[in-house]
Amino acid sequence: MEMFFIMWVDLLPHQSLWMVLNNILKIRKVYDAFLAEYPLCYGYWKKYADHEAHIGSMDKVVEVYERAVQEVTYSVDIWVLYCAFAIETYGDLETIRRLFERGLAYVGTDYLSFPLWDKYIEYEYMHQEWSRLAVIYTRILENPNQHLDRYFNSFKELAGSRPISELRTAEEAAAASGVASEADGPVNEGEVHPDAAEETPKPVSSGLVEAEELEKYVTVTEELYKKAKEFDSKILGFETAIRRPYFHVQPLNVAELENWHNYLDFLEREGDFNKVVKLYERCLIACANYPEYWIRYVLCMEASGSMDLADNALARATQVFVKRQPEIHLFAARFKEQNGDIPGARAAYQLVHSEISPGLLEAIIKHANMERRLGKLEDAFSLYEQAIAIEKGKEHSQTLPMLYAQYSRFSYLVSGNAEKAREILTGALDQVQLSKPFLEALIHFETILPRPRQIDYLESLVDKFIALNMDGSAADREDLSSIFLEFLSLFGDVQSIKRAEDRQAKLFLPHRSMSELRKRHAEDFLSSDKTKLAKSYSGAPSPGQSLMGAYPNALNQWPAGYGAQPQIWPPTSQVQAQAQPWTTGYSQQAAYGACSSYGSNYATPQVPTSIPRSASYGAYPTTYPVQTFPQQNYAQASAPTALIPAQQPAAAVPQTYYGTYY
Numbered sequence: 001m002e003m004f005f006i007m008w009v010d011l012l013p014h015q016s017l018w019m020v021l022n023n024i025l026k027i028r029k030v031y032d033a034f035l036a037e038y039p040l041c042y043g044y045w046k047k048y049a050d051h052e053a054h055i056g057s058m059d060k061v062v063e064v065y066e067r068a069v070q071e072v073t074y075s076v077d078i079w080v081l082y083c084a085f086a087i088e089t090y091g092d093l094e095t096i097r098r099l100f101e102r103g104l105a106y107v108g109t110d111y112l113s114f115p116l117w118d119k120y121i122e123y124e125y126m127h128q129e130w131s132r133l134a135v136i137y138t139r140i141l142e143n144p145n146q147h148l149d150r151y152f153n154s155f156k157e158l159a160g161s162r163p164i165s166e167l168r169t170a171e172e173a174a175a176a177s178g179v180a181s182e183a184d185g186p187v188n189e190g191e192v193h194p195d196a197a198e199e200t201p202k203p204v205s206s207g208l209v210e211a212e213e214l215e216k217y218v219t220v221t222e223e224l225y226k227k228a229k230e231f232d233s234k235i236l237g238f239e240t241a242i243r244r245p246y247f248h249v250q251p252l253n254v255a256e257l258e259n260w261h262n263y264l265d266f267l268e269r270e271g272d273f274n275k276v277v278k279l280y281e282r283c284l285i286a287c288a289n290y291p292e293y294w295i296r297y298v299l300c301m302e303a304s305g306s307m308d309l310a311d312n313a314l315a316r317a318t319q320v321f322v323k324r325q326p327e328i329h330l331f332a333a334r335f336k337e338q339n340g341d342i343p344g345a346r347a348a349y350q351l352v353h354s355e356i357s358p359g360l361l362e363a364i365i366k367h368a369n370m371e372r373r374l375g376k377l378e379d380a381f382s383l384y385e386q387a388i389a390i391e392k393g394k395e396h397s398q399t400l401p402m403l404y405a406q407y408s409r410f411s412y413l414v415s416g417n418a419e420k421a422r423e424i425l426t427g428a429l430d431q432v433q434l435s436k437p438f439l440e441a442l443i444h445f446e447t448i449l450p451r452p453r454q455i456d457y458l459e460s461l462v463d464k465f466i467a468l469n470m471d472g473s474a475a476d477r478e479d480l481s482s483i484f485l486e487f488l489s490l491f492g493d494v495q496s497i498k499r500a501e502d503r504q505a506k507l508f509l510p511h512r513s514m515s516e517l518r519k520r521h522a523e524d525f526l527s528s529d530k531t532k533l534a535k536s537y538s539g540a541p542s543p544g545q546s547l548m549g550a551y552p553n554a555l556n557q558w559p560a561g562y563g564a565q566p567q568i569w570p571p572t573s574q575v576q577a578q579a580q581p582w583t584t585g586y587s588q589q590a591a592y593g594a595c596s597s598y599g600s601n602y603a604t605p606q607v608p609t610s611i612p613r614s615a616s617y618g619a620y621p622t623t624y625p626v627q628t629f630p631q632q633n634y635a636q637a638s639a640p641t642a643l644i645p646a647q648q649p650a651a652a653v654p655q656t657y658y659g660t661y662y
Contacts (some may be wrong), residue, residue, distance in 0.1 A: 324356060330366060359397075
C-alpha cells in the first residue's frame with residue numbers, strides 16, 4: 001500500500017511546471033483520483049484548493065474545501081485551513097463566524113483542537129469583540145484540551161484587563177441585573193421599616209461592587225476549568241500515548257493500536273454518546289487502514305441504536321478506506337444479513353468472489369452457510385461446485401484440496417448423505433496432489449462419518465504420502481504419521497495400530513537429533529511427578545473438547561496462502577449415522593455482534609446509559625455564500641428511547657479473521 005501511495009504522489013502536479021502549462025483539467029483529474037483513494041491527506045486538499053485559487057476560481061476553491069470537510073469532517077487541520085481561507089476571502093463577520101462554529105461543532109471537543117480555537121480567538125481579538133472572546137474561553141474550558149492551562153490563564157488576563165460590562169453578553173448582563181433586583185427585595189409604597197430610623201446610609205463604592213461581580217464571574221468559569229481538569233487527568237495517559245494522530249499509509253505500532261482500544265473502552269464505560277462518537281472518528285483518522293476499528297465502530301453504534309451512524313461508517317469502510325480488504329466485506333455481509341438486507345449481503349459476498357479476493361475459502365464457506373440458513377441448499381451446493389470448477393482451471397491451486405474437503409463435510413453435515421460426501425473426496429483424489437492439509441482433513445472427516453470407517457483406504461494414502469515424500473517436509477510427514485496414529489488408536493484395530501507404530505519408529509525416531517533427545521530428557525528430569533501428572537491431564541481432551549484437540553500439531557496446518565484456518569471437529573460422542581444440522585464443533589457463532597470471527601482483541605463495547613445529543617452536533621449552521629457542494633451527511637439519528645444491548649460473546653477470539661468459519 002505504501003508503494004501505491006508513493007506512486008500516486010509522484011503523479012501529483014508540481015505547481016511551477018503545471019501552472020506554466022495551465023492545464024487545470026489534468027490537475028483536477030489527478031487530484032480527484034488521488035483524493036478518492038486517500039481522502040484523509042488533508043495537505044493535498046490544501047494544494048488542490050491553491051491550484052484553483054491560482055487561476056482565480058473562488059467558487060472552485062470553496063467547492064474543494066467543501067468536499068474536504070465532508071471527507072475529513074473530524075480533522076482539526078482541514079477546518080483550520082478552510083477558516084483561514086474564509087478570513088482572507090470574505091469580509092462578512094457572520095459568514096466567517098458561522099464557518100468557525102460549523103467546524104467546532106465537530107472538532108471543538110477534540111483534545112488537540114487548540115489550533116482552531118486559537119484561530120477563532122485571534123479573529124475575535126482582532127475585532128475587539130470582548131464578550132464573544134470571553135464566551136469562547138468559557139466554551140474551551142468546559143472540556144479537556146492539551147492547552148487547557150494556557151486558556152485559563154488567558155481568560156483570567158482578559159477578565160483582569162476589561163470591565164465586567166464588556167465581558168458579559170447581553171443575556172448575561174440581563175440575568176445579572178435580574179438577580180440584583182431580587183436580592184434587594186420588593187418595596188411597598190408607604191411602608192416604613194421599623195429600624196429605618198436607626199439605619200444610616202453607607203456609601204458603597206461602585207468599584208467594589210464591580211470587583212465582587214468580576215470575582216463571581218471568574219469563579220463560575222474556574223469551576224468549569226476544574227471539572228475539565230479533573231477529567232483531563234483521567235484521559236491524559238491515553239492522549240499522551242497517541243504519537244500519530246494523523247493519517248499515514250505506514251502501519252502504526254502495536255502499542256499505539258492497543259492504546260486506541262483502551263481509550264475507546266474507557267469512554268464507552270463513561271457513557272457520553274457524543275464523546276464516544278467523536279473519539280471513534282478521531283481514531284479512524286489515525287487507524288483508517290485497520291478494519292477492526294471500523295467493525296468496532298459499527299457494532300458500537302448498532303448497540304446504541306444509532307443505525308444511521310452504523311450504516312454510514314460501514315459504507316465509508318467498504319467503499320473508501322479499507323475497500324480492498326476482504327475482512328470488512330465479510331463483516332458487511334454478515335451485518336446486512338442480520339439486519340434483513342439479504343440482497344446486500346449477497347452483493348458483499350459476490351464482490352469478494354469476483355474482485356476483492358477470488359477463491360477465498362472463507363468467503364465461499366460463509367456464503368454457502370448463509371444460503372443454507374436461508375433454505376437455499378441447492379444454491380449453497382452450487383457455490384462450492386462453481387468454486388471447484390474455477391479452481392480446477394488453475395495450475396497448482398492450493399485452494400482446491402480444501403474446497404473438496406469443505407464441500408464434502410458441508411454436504412454430509414447438512415444432508416446426512418455419507419455416500420455423497422465420500423464420493424466428493426474420492427473424486428478429489430483424481431484432481432489434487434496429496435498434501436498434509438488435505439490428508440489431515442480426510443482423517444478428521446472420517447471421524448464424523450458413520451461406520452464402517454475406511455481405515456485401510458486412509459492408510460494407503462498416508463503410506464503413499466510418507467513414502468514418496470510428496471512435496472512434504474520431514475516435519476509434515478512425521479506430523480501426519482502422528483495424526484494418523486492417534487486416529488487409529490481411537491478407531492483402528494491392534495494390527496493397524498502396530499503397523500503405524502512400526503512405521504513411526506522406523507522412519508522418524510532414528511532421525512531425531514541427539515541434542516533434541518538430550519534436551520527432552522533434561523526437561524523430564526527437571527519436571528516433578530506432580531507436574532508430569534498435571535501435563536498428562538491437561539493434554540487429554542475433555543468430553544466437551546473437539547476431537548481436533550486430541551491430535552498433536554493438528555491446528556494451523558492449512559496452506560500458507562489461506563492463513564490459519566482451525567477446523568473444529570465434533571466430539572466422538574456426537575458421531576451419528578443420521579444427518580445432523582450442525583454439530584457442536586461446527587456450531588453457528590450467533591454472537592457475531594462482537595465480531596468474534598474477525599479477531600478483535602478489545603473489550604466488549606460498553607453501551608452508554610444515556611444518549612445526550614447536543615443541538616450543534618451533526619448539524620450545519622446557515623450555509624454560506626457560493627457554497628455549491630452538498631451538505632455533510634454525518635447527522636445523527638434522533639435519540640432512541642432505550643439502547644439496544646450489544647450481543648457480545650464473553651470468550652476470547654482468535655487473532656486472525658481467517659480463523660473461524662460461520
